[in-house]
Amino acid sequence: MRAKRTLVACAGMVAASIAVAEEFKMPPEVTPSLRAACETDVRRLCIGENPTVAKVKRCVFAKYFQLGRKCQVELASLGLGR
Numbered sequence: 001m002r003a004k005r006t007l008v009a010c011a012g013m014v015a016a017s018i019a020v021a022e023e024f025k026m027p028p029e030v031t032p033s034l035r036a037a038c039e040t041d042v043r044r045l046c047i048g049e050n051p052t053v054a055k056v057k058r059c060v061f062a063k064y065f066q067l068g069r070k071c072q073v074e075l076a077s078l079g080l081g082r
Contacts, residue, residue: 034078038071 045066046059064072 031078034074037074038067041067041071 042056042060045063046056048055060067064075067075
């Protein structure tokens with residue numbers, strides 16, 4: 001359960017940060033390789049009208065298995081995978 005909460009918090013923050021990079025400073029856990037692996041998937045799956053950090057976090061967690069393999073592997077390499 002702890003790992004699941006960590007995934008929700010961190011993966012969501014990562015994805016939300018990617019989604020709103022222009023508005024917020026990227027957190028340190030969003031590495032260039034993580035951004036490269038996940039940005040397209042996050043934008044495709046989780047960015048709609050009026051995205052918020054909370055919405056993107058929920059979306060990334062809910063659609064984790066729809067993220068591309070590269071994104072999942074990158075998240076897992078950071079200890080954020082399922």
